Ligand SMILES: *[C@@H]1O[C@H](CO)[C@@H](O)[C@H](O)[C@H]1NC(C)=O
Ligand SMILES: *[C@@H]1O[C@H](CO)[C@@H](O)[C@H](O)[C@H]1NC(C)=O
């Protein structure tokens with residue numbers, strides 16, 4: 001093809017577009033109307049401009065060979081203040097349609113299939129759109145034939161708020177994923193009835209009311225967040241009562257923007273330059289994912305917390321140093337529901353970003369009750385425990401970064417939930433003797449047969465363990481012994497070293513409290529009493545004092561009287577219970593202890609069959 005025929009070819013191909021390529025419209029466009037980047041290629045895709053000339057509406061891309069967006073731009077600074085199809089970019093020939101039903105963008109893929117990339121949502125279907133208008137504030141509105149606004153881009157913000165824009169309660173500003181990916185990222189600014197908060201996966205990490213530069217003027221409920229010439233305001237329903245304000249200097253043009261780095265910034269445009277006026281959180285370590293999942297942020301540097309190793313900035317991040325443990329996946333992997341749970345100690349020098357911003361899941365409970373709460377909830381990935389207040393904070397899925405403790409007087413003990421991934425987990429599940437817990441879980445009367453089998457199993461097991469004790473005691477290898485237990489999902493672990501707790505409740509004759517709350521009074525005090533007594537008899541330190549299976553059956557059937565447990569043969573439980581508590585207090589020191597190969601093996605509701613059975 002010669003150069004002249006090439007020119008002819010191109011001009012004939014482009015001709016239809018050149019012919020319909022309209023001039024830029026000022027302020028208002030009536031429907032029907034269509035635009036593509038290609039149709040307005042001479043104006044870089046701009047088809048509409050506000051009457052003061054400060055804002056443009058265009059179909060443009062932000063770098064060469066990248067996809068296109070329908071966006072509104074502050075012309076002088078080139079700042080993109082709004083994007084329609086942020087989650088679905090389009091090509092230069094895809095069209096924006098303005099019809100009586102509103103705005104819509106259709107996109108055609110490689111196989112010529114057409115779909116809607118974006119459209120105005122929430123329009124009252126009985127009202128018909130007459131025109132779109134780009135107002136001097138930068139707000140793109142759809143008007144009916146009486147010039148009544150039916151929809152406005154200011155009510156559907158992307159990552160930016162501009163001066164003059166106000167956000168109603170419940171509206172959110174979402175960051176981009178990255179500079180080259182404008183789709184919704186994970187950080188979000190939400191206006192609530194009492195505050196403006198930054199969130200990551202619905203977990204708060206900053207709030208305006210706690211900002212030292214802000215001030216609270218009144219306590220009425222918040223209805224709007226507004227940005228204007230003098231600052232950022234949370235306003236009451238009358239739009240004039242100031243609830244919280246962040247006062248800034250005067251400015252001709254100002255934007256507030258949530259960056260994909262999780263920081264909220266307010267900047268003004270002066271003398272052709274952006275000047276940052278406010279940024280928060282200024283402590284990088286308070287940004288939820290600053291060091292990736294499970295990375296430790298201290299003074300802006302990333303490392304791994306105690307008992308974890310790896311490269312926090314790599315894809316795998318920080319993982320438990322003990323290779324037989326792994327962080328759970330939340331509730332995603334259903335198989336984990338049946339896995340053994342183990343708590344790895346983070347010590348008292350660390351904290352989690354969300355703790356400051358939420359109420360504890362429970363107050364006034366023990367550390368073990370707190371761990372127990374987490375064990376029973378697959379979406380819980382760890383705990384922080386306020387030692388002095390008994391406050392229990394649960395770490396929700398997904399997991400962010402860990403940070404150095406910010407306040408020295410409010411230290412919390414951190415424990416990460418892990419699951420046992422090595423093959424020994426299977427063995428443990430079979431071997432776990434946790435008799436009382438299992439037994440109390442059994443649904444009450446009428447299932448004596450099952451109870452009998454369980455108790456029979458316990459008694460049989462204890463006797464078997466007694467017989468094999470010698471060979472086992474000879475072995476020092478903890479991985480092949482039964483040292484490493486843990487809790488059994490479905491069997492509700494109790495605070496306390498459970499057998500000791502059962503013994504104490506037996507002494508106080510408070511049996512009903514031992515029943516699993518899920519049974520909701522379907523068991524009587526007498527039934528629990530019988531079970532506890534039989535179980536305690538099975539735990540007698542002296543094997544000769546343990547009932548045979550036949551006796552267990554007849555006691556449960558009621559054909560023979562239930563024997564009273566022998567205190568002197570159960571006192572060893574007290575020793576074990578204490579040992580568990582002590583272990584839980586000393587962990588964190590880098591010592592080995594008898595509960596496992598590392599200092600973190602210490603959960604009280606989790607015990608080995610060996611510990612349960614006592615010395616043999
Ligand atoms: C469409 O075609 C382009 C260029 O041929 C290719 O890069 C892209 O991956 C294709 N997209 C899909 C969804 O097939
Ligand atoms: C596109 O259209 C073709 C032909 O109708 C169809 O086979 C294909 O599944 C469509 N692709 C998508 C992604 O919808």
Ligand SMILES: *[C@@H]1O[C@H](CO)[C@@H](O)[C@H](O)[C@H]1NC(C)=O
Nearest residue numbers: 097104105106107114115116
């Ligand atoms: C846009 O795409 C949708 C879905 O494919 C289709 O129903 C609609 O007719 C298209 N609109 C126009 C104006 O082509």
Ligand SMILES: *[C@@H]1O[C@H](CO)[C@@H](O)[C@H](O)[C@H]1NC(C)=O
Nearest residue numbers: 123124125126127128144148
């Ligand atoms: C829709 O608009 C019509 C007429 O303006 C009005 O009567 C009706 O209540 C509106 N419906 C809703 C759900 O807003």
Ligand SMILES: *[C@@H]1O[C@H](CO)[C@@H](O)[C@H](O)[C@H]1NC(C)=O
Nearest residue numbers: 027028143144145146147148
């Ligand atoms: C709507 O606004 C336009 C431009 O601002 C104006 O020309 C027109 O008269 C208005 N229409 C009505 C019904 O008020």
Ligand SMILES: *[C@@H]1O[C@H](CO)[C@@H](O)[C@H](O)[C@H]1NC(C)=O
Nearest residue numbers: 228229230231233239240242
């Ligand atoms: C900005 O808004 C606040 C709160 O409504 C108001 O007190 C202040 O006067 C406004 N500033 C300007 C310049 O209008």
Ligand SMILES: *[C@@H]1O[C@H](CO)[C@@H](O)[C@H](O)[C@H]1NC(C)=O
Nearest residue numbers: 052053054074076252253254
């Ligand atoms: C709009 O443009 C005028 C004139 O160029 C300028 O003085 C004014 O500050 C601009 N306003 C905004 C919000 O950019």
Ligand SMILES: *[C@@H]1O[C@H](CO)[C@@H](O)[C@H](O)[C@H]1NC(C)=O
Nearest residue numbers: 333334335336337338339490
């Ligand atoms: C958990 O274990 C029980 C009993 O072995 C089994 O029936 C159930 O399917 C398991 N659940 C999962 C999610 O693996």
Ligand SMILES: *[C@@H]1O[C@H](CO)[C@@H](O)[C@H](O)[C@H]1NC(C)=O
Nearest residue numbers: 347348387388411413585588
């Ligand atoms: C937790 O509190 C107990 C009792 O108040 C205290 O003895 C213990 O040292 C505290 N542990 C830590 C790690 O602060």
Ligand SMILES: *[C@@H]1O[C@H](CO)[C@@H](O)[C@H](O)[C@H]1NC(C)=O
Nearest residue numbers: 377378379380394395396397
């Ligand atoms: C599990 O924990 C999550 C977050 O900690 C909480 O929202 C949820 O209600 C808990 N579920 C149950 C059943 O307690």
